Amino acid sequence: MKALTANRLIDGEVVWLGRSGTWVETLAGAWLLETPEAVAEAEAAGAEAEAARLIVEPYLIDLTREDGEIQPVRFREKIRAKGPTVRLDLGKQARREVSAA
């Protein structure tokens, strides 16, 4: 299982290609790519979004399901999905706490 990720051009925000073809700011909204066809379609969408100056340097990441939750396989991607492990008040992890409050 994979997802396509990138940074948004205008502000650098970490984004993933969402199910509806938009770029979303949380991994939970990412389009989970489970077939070669889906991967190819996502990559084409990535190239298009890059050309349209929405995002920079899209790439595929591996995902896994841990305790029912979708997680990146690589630690680097886990940190990208959440924020710095040393500053829980920053990055996406902080936003999630705010919205949950």
Add this chain to the structure above:
Amino acid sequence: MYRYDEFDAHFVSARVDQFRDQVQRRLAGDLTEDQFKPLRLMNGVYLQLHAYMLRIAIPYGTLNARQMRRLAHVARTYDRGYGHFTTRQNIQFNWPRLKDIPDILSQLAEVEMHAIQTSGNCIRNVTADHFSGAAADEILDPRPYAEILRQWSSLHPEFSYLPRKFKIAVTGAPHDRAAVQVHDIGLQAVRDADGNVGFRVFVGGGLGRTPMVGRLVREFLPEADLLAYSEAILRVYNRYGRRDNKYKARIKILVHETGLEELKADIEAEFAEIRDGVLTLPASEIERITAYFAPPAFDVAVGDEAVLEAAIAADPQLEAFAARNVHPHRAPGYASLTISLKPIGKAPGDATAEQMEVVADLAERYGHDEIRVSHEQNLVLPHVRRRDIPAIHAALAEAGLAEANAGLVTDIIACPGLDYCALATARSIPVAQRISERFASPERQREIGDLKIKISGCINACGHHHVGHIGILGVEKKGEEYYQITLGGSADENTSVGEIIGRGFSYDEVVDAIEKVVDTYVGLRETPQEDFLAAYRRVGDQPFKEALYGTA
């Protein structure tokens, strides 16, 4: 300190306009990322894990209160309320938006700051001893020469596309606090028997994946030849340095592959071509630049020492602070003061906007408006009256900046690591934090004494781990963070590269391992004055291996 003339001001402001235009063209689609990337890097803009990162140059680590306040303003307005002081005496902001960066640079230009030479394959921001112009042991203030090198190297047309980045460091003291021997060019200012100023010149030092100690190529380079000789070195490097492999492109590899004697001959031949030409430094120009760095009018009053001593006697925390963070100054009644950016358990080198403002206020009120950034990621007030130290200490304590740990086991250098950096393979900051917490007891730190721990989150070695007395290198192994320990490194006048002690440790194990190394040292040193390096050089790695891995 140096002040911009009309050319500098125009140059920096034109550069901001140019970058504003480049950003607009990128956002409008007139530039692709491939076209834009080298342009943004030339302006200090990286794309990191979570966001863009802006690295701002602090030439030879010197800034004034107004500039520090502007950095605080940038932190608060455009970033997340803090900045990170780096191992090259610069500052990084971790969260700026690309669209805001031209405005940030414009605001910085108003206070004579910019982000030029903080990235790319050019001559980078020149670094220097953070106690320049203040240290009691200094032979010569290196800042005028660092400034002359800055002016010569800024957007030098011939050296804007070098094989790889190029770093120059200058010191003016026999005790090297600028790590000159691990720079592409290291300069140590000296005087000859007749009092003439010159430089010992080291070439080919560097860290990264292939650490090397710089080689002495000139015992005494007359100051007038500083630029011509530097240009000769750069020309030889630019011509022969490898461009086929970025990992073999630094001048240290050229020195290694060519051989010192042949390379020296190449440099001398190039130097012979250009010496006594336009690059010869006129004495009048050296004097003109030196005048910018004239020492402040030191106000020597009697009784200063008694004031400080009385305050120390009444305040154990001040006593600890004075013992570690106060350094001898060349002027009687004065001291240089280290403001530790390593409070126990905090990220090394980070300062909040509020803390930056406190430091700016203190510099203005007590420190002749001068602040330094050290490559050890601390701040320095280079010129304070000793009688003012109690008041400064009190203000620092209120701001959480009075940690009395300069040069101790918790004064750890750490790169941003995998928490921020796109190149990192493991985290650095939380390892530093956990070590800091483990050794938090002030008594224990004092008992251990001087000790330099340096942590890098990848092989590029921004955390200078090779030259830590204890170095830690984070790598990724089978998807897990793993930490290699090196021992015996040093970046002073007796520079050495640390040696890997054995197999690495997991994230969970590494702090215990460091504690074992430290305890082993304390147990085997002959006297409390025998520092870690001296002990390690005396006994070798065996006792440490046994402590870490057992005798089997």
